[in-house]
């Protein structure tokens with residue numbers, strides 16, 4: 001059963017939003033695309049838990065199968081074998097209980113920020129005082145109250161991502177799934193997004209599953225870090241990021257534990273990249289080069 005965690009204030013008039021947190025379990029999940037001589041194993045015997053009320057981050061080499069796994073969890077595709085359950089019930093199709101925020105903007109360009117956020121409730125015939133209060137509450141939470149009536153093209157990249165977070169959260173999913181949502185943002189906007197997003201999580205403790213290729217993002221955000229292998233993708237290691245919350249970005253990376261986790265994760269990812277580097281992967285070669293630069297920079301500090 002999903003747990004109703006806590007009543008959260010929606011606005012100053014005292015209305016409440018119940019945050020419901022679910023749990024997703026993957027057991028021996030495999031995914032093969034194509035048939036016969038064209039068959040390609042992308043996910044192989046993948047088992048892990050997306051724990052209730054925790055922020056689980058999955059990091060793996062580029063092209064290892066992360067987006068394929070998200071499509072299975074979202075219910076857009078089915079595993080070739082193995083089982084995925086939400087609160088013990090098999091995932092068989094897409095549902096409001098598992099909303100995915102993708103790396104590409106999904107905002108409707110002809111709608112204002114407010115209308116984009118209200119899209120879900122309106123589609124369900126729930127344009128009422130409660131959802132309107134909630135939309136305004138979320139606008140405030142993501143720092144977009146002043147941009148309520150602007151269209152997506154009038155917002156910066158970071159603002160668009162924040163609007164997307166609000167648009168997903170208004171539907172109160174039991175699990176929020178995020179596929180590299182901050183990819184492509186410049187470094188400063190990205191850090192700002194991490195802080196917004198971490199705060200939103202810390203205030204709600206909704207179950208979140210966040211997928212990335214960015215090591216700093218992964219370590220800063222995660223309660224649990226899943227390090228994945230190259231294709232066919234499996235869980236290589238699970239690291240508990242036992243750094244207390246709320247986390248301040250300015251002090252986080254000076255913490256010994258955060259740096260230990262980062263070095264441990266980097267070294268595992270480096271091993272995975274080396275495997276596909278020897279197999280001739282361009283993405284792996286880029287990672288190996290970036291890793292060497294980062295290691296030298298850390299040594300120089």
Ligand SMILES: Nc1ncnc2c1ncn2[C@@H]1O[C@H](COP(=O)(O)OP(=O)(O)OP(=O)(O)O)[C@@H](O)[C@H]1O
Pocket residue numbers: 033034040042060061062063064065066067068069213231
């Ligand atoms: N529908 C499909 N049919 C055939 N092959 C596919 C299909 N979807 C994905 N693949 C293959 O599966 C592998 C993993 O792709 P996927 O997009 O899941 O990886 P990823 O880790 O999300 O990549 P990135 O980090 O670049 O976003 C790739 O080799 C891709 O070509």
